[in-house]
Amino acid sequence: MESSGCSICLLKSEVVKDLDTSELNTLGKSCVEAVFKKGETIFKQNALSSNIIYLQTGLVKLMIEGPQRIQILRLKKAPCYLGLPTTMGDKINNYSAVAIEPVSACFIDINVFKNLLRINPDFSYEIIIELCKNELKQFHRCVKLVQNEIYGRLAGNLLYFADEIYQSQEYKLPLSRSEIADMVCTSRETVSRILNSLAKDGIISISGKQIKILNKSLLEKISEKG
Secondary structure, eight states, X not given: OEEOOTTTOTXXXXXXXXXXXXXXXXXXXXXXXXXXXXXXXXXOTTSBOOEEEEEEESEEEEEEEXXXXXXXXXXXXXXXXXXXXXXXXXXXXXXXXXXSSOEEEEEEEHHHHHHHHHHOHHHHHHHHHHHHHHHHHHHHHHHHXXXXXXXXXXXXXXXXXXXXXXXXXXXXXXXXXXXXXXHHTSOHHHHHHHHHHHHHTTSEEEETTEEXXXXXXXXXXXXXXX
């Protein structure tokens, strides 16, 4: 780990544009940069939380351990903040974050971050906007999990990977089939069966973990009506 100079960092958050030079220097002095390999835990559920984490590069999965199984909540792609709700709302992490690919992240002292929120209303406003957007996305995801059939849930996640994670209609699945099953609340076998069915119908092509969306409009209809 090493300290980061926020004022000269090329990967700094968009929201810190509202901080002046003095505030940026204060942020930088409280910030430590760390790198994680694929599969490493960035923060763990039920551990004490004392930092806000800013993901500079990479992709992570957010996971929560329930009474019966581990639930993958969502993926988060850099640049973004991690742990804002759980750190600001509680002293304990309510879920875990694990690197899907190599990650670099800045750990910001929670007390310094809170003080910047108090003294800089523009910075506070941008953080609130980010929290609200994330909450709305989670609301929509919960509705789909409850109301959609498994075809619709899986189609929605294939579109989510394409549009929000990779910005491409062709990509390598970031998760195993078992992990995708955790994400959409079904079994690994069901995920494999539906992927093969979508491929047979010419909606996607699939080779191992490589996916190509061939008929996006139909996949969107399945996601909406599924």
